[in-house]
Amino acid sequence: MRDVAIIGVGMIPWGELWEDSLRTIWTRAAVAALEDAGVDTVDLITVGCMSSGLFVGQEHLASMVADQLGMPGVPASRVESACASGSLALRHAFAEVAAGLVDIALVTGVEKMTDVDGGAATYTLGTAADQEYESFHGITFPGLYAMMARVHMAHYGTTSRQMAAVSMKNHANGLLNPNAQYHLKVSIDDVLSSTPVAEPLHLLDCSPITDGAAALVIAPIDRARDLAGRRPVVRIAGSGMATDTIALADREDLSRLRAVELSAERAYAMAGKKPSDIHVAEVHDCFTIAEIMTTEALGFFGPGEGGPAAEKGWTALDGRIPVNPSGGLKSKGHPVGATGVAQVCEIVNQLRGEAGQRQVKDARVGLTQNMGGSGGSSIVHILEVV
């Protein structure tokens, strides 16, 4: 298996991009990554996208994006694992490069969510839950995560104020990220006084509906060294995937995210790292409770310690383990298929020392964690400067 590195990142401003189509935002991010990498041809394109069929009536993105980039002929594929689709695009390209099947791969994620109304968007996101046993009966994602929050509160005494601290911190980070959907200072009281969506979750506990795209270029490590110039080379040290039951009703313990635990175990083992080796992380804060639960599942904190840690500022930019310096899904936005790729863009920027005002000091090892549905799938990547 060959060593693989990330040689380019491409991000664009995210938001409600009503003037743009899926193909235009995708292309903008892809071109940005190719320019950052300094390459103009690739051997493979992967696209992470959850539901372009329901959102914009377009499947077969593999063909569309290769064509759109002026590269018809290039092998391309689209992958989907609900909100973890972006990380799956990286995983599959990583396997292709590691195996030696291709050299340079363009890894992308995209979702155009605002071309449909809110009801249709909610229905579409609900297809990430179990349609027959959950969604069809009317529950939506805020309700699913609210149930997990309730159990976490009951087991560990986690509070609404601790969840609100996650929102406050991620919005503070997002203020420093020019590509974030929201540039908004949010206090704990703002969160607690915002509209209840599914108790105990308020509006400001929830990530938004977003149009967005993100892209990476990866290559075998020798090629990466040639192209890097003076910039640090960022190696993919670990990649771990796992699933869990898709329906919450089938889980033994709603206060834990087993897929996150398993995917992290596999990534740590492959990288030869442990939680305390990680200097910076981007995790899947689709709801504030999700950040608390994932920081526990990743081993940054013990069970039940995620909430207090957030409230004490341990996950802030200058904390013990900075989490979601980009602003996370909460503030940067959550175009579901693009999120996992954007997480990796942020960590690469951090490890290269190119994260501007939100730079985490001396970050040399970073982690991304991206999950689908209510934790039915999770993918973790560990990156390091070599």
Add this chain to the structure above:
Amino acid sequence: MRDVAIIGVGMIPWGELWEDSLRTIWTRAAVAALEDAGVDTVDLITVGCMSSGLFVGQEHLASMVADQLGMPGVPASRVESACASGSLALRHAFAEVAAGLVDIALVTGVEKMTDVDGGAATYTLGTAADQEYESFHGITFPGLYAMMARVHMAHYGTTSRQMAAVSMKNHANGLLNPNAQYHLKVSIDDVLSSTPVAEPLHLLDCSPITDGAAALVIAPIDRARDLAGRRPVVRIAGSGMATDTIALADREDLSRLRAVELSAERAYAMAGKKPSDIHVAEVHDCFTIAEIMTTEALGFFGPGEGGPAAEKGWTALDGRIPVNPSGGLKSKGHPVGATGVAQVCEIVNQLRGEAGQRQVKDARVGLTQNMGGSGGSSIVHILEVV
């Protein structure tokens, strides 16, 4: 890169399976493949599915299928390249095993198409074409392939009778396949007198709407030898992917399928084979003209010779190069995400000498060709007994 072999196949009867859901048909095929392989755990599951979001309101199949198989925890992914999704599921699992990231992988394809009415199915299939430049304006796939047929007729003198010969041959083969959707003797006159759908294509030139699933198990070749017992070991000798423009209007020559040509070139090069080395092939006959064009693009016949070859019986079970012994998409059915996987099941059965009444004599090297949309993507695999 490690050598990879196919150690199990699982097919189920295809058709309008109104009593079953996507998850039940998927599970039946998956269990059949695991039993055929003689394994009860896997390290990875891949699912090829074009549009479960639009067809049954369920995305996030990776989580659902791992759960459904009683294996929550196992890494899983869903891939999509329109009607080539099944072959993409094999390609991605092949890369993972070849790289050494996993050992045993369950490769599956599924589509549940009859839970919606015909109009919705036609709309959903249309999302494989360019939504903005083609589908939105009203054209559907019979129309797109009819345009290709018209150009092929104009360039080469290809006739409706030659296309009908493809349908007759594939229905004859399907009569010998207990899993085929149709068991129907069809004559050339039956085809020519069937309802025109999009001239020059008649109803019996078109593949049907089908519910179906198929599955494979793959492993590193050493493991495959251990598990094979007295059965032949079938190695994946070549794997080639390519794209083309998604919209027909952007192509230089509608009488050629460039993505098929390119994907075949890559697969032949990797396998060290040429067209004349192939003993049996399953190709993507979504319409009869598609079989004629793909047999040319694969190099079995020269440009314009595909039609006469079909009429002369060169692609029949006892012909020079038997094509679609399973009955092809035309007779076996075309559950879009499952088709590519089922093609590989058929070739493995042929190479193992387990194809029953439709066994091709002395078949030791086989090929599958699976494409998305109007040839916007194509994937070719070459298998051989080792």
